[in-house]
Amino acid sequence: MLAKRIIPCLDVKDGRVVKGVNFVGLRDAGDIVENAKYYNDCGADEVCFLDITATHEGRKTFALQVEKAARELFVPLTVGGGISSVEDFRTMLLAGADKVSINSAAVKNPRLISDAAEKFGSQCVVVAIDAKKVGVDPNGKGIFHVFVHGGRIDTGTDAVKWAKEAQKRGAGEILLTSMDADGTKDGFDNDLTSQVANELTIPVIASGGAGKPEHFYDTFKAGADAALAATLFHFRQLEIKDLKKYLKSRGIEVRL
């Protein structure tokens, strides 16, 4: 049976993992290699590094750090943040990433999805979508729009429609973040997840809102193939192994 995946996501700035100050057990909480080793050994099914650096120099550092981290990671690695060209894909794949996620750049230039998929294969193209609820349809289901630039700009595009287009253009997976749920710890937006997952044949990674094990159970039941969380794992409020034991006890297939 195919297992549901648990994916920790780490924000990286200027080549250093940020928000890592309370991270016990590491010699250097900001060291990307130490973090990679830790997550490799604690049961993560995949690891995601998100570059939040704004400068060109910082980006170069990021690629170098990804290369070092990849040497210690024997589970798939996804990297994202600021990827805007086929060349950026190549840099990250050569550095050792298995998948590259694109967000705003794909909205601005949807051809990037097909270009990258043709060049490197769909399996490494992850389209990240930041969605926000803008209304409710007559059946009580949420209407979600795609937002870009950190959730500041409403593109006016329907999130389900955009996910379908991304799939058609060759995306291998959708990383779906609910801007409403993100940071709340109140649970994933399962209405959003199920709407997108029901319409797609490619896997959907639910993101935003994870606060406790039940939230993961609910989002998997809603149709997510994988679930991503950042602070919850990073501050060790929840151990991945404990989460997986819980999920297994409730009948969810996981890799233990």
Next chain:
Amino acid sequence: MIDIIDYKMGNLHSVKNALDKLGYESIISSDAADIKSADKLILPGVGAFPDAMALLGESGLASEIETECKNGKPLLGICLGMQLLFEKSYEFGCTDGLGLIPGEVIPIDGHGLKIPHIGWNSLSLLNPCDTLVKGMRDGEYVYFVHSYRADTDKQNTVCSTFYGEEIPALVKSPSLNVWGAQFHPEKSHDTGLAILKRFAEQ
């Protein structure tokens, strides 16, 4: 020395990283001479079957691989590299493969499940005595990413996985020291590294 055959398809560094971690010497090379001089071969690969066969053919690597394997050299194909070992594939038409393992490559019939088959799936041991799985427990998880699968005789299947239907996960030639893993051992944590280790050791 293990030669990781570079024919310009896919992420070769992760295979090398895994061998480095395990402490085995390896090189990434597109040179046919290295296929001859290496003790063992790894044929990785991500992408489409026809492109890969064309590149292997044009570069002369295909005939070198065939010669060495028929002389008994161990080879492990990974993902697309595993599929290339079969006689033919129906991905984008019908293309001849290396023909080192009897069988062909056909689309997965997921019976309504999502395609590609992406993620961690468990292995059923069909031949627990095979060198690459000796001592391995039944039901271990490994990482898959593929839309096509091998269709081969059960006797060539060391492990299978289930995704809507039974899928050969680790295959072995009945006569040669040639194995193929549909999953990525280099991305399958301890279980995958152990398989690579057994390959490197034998």
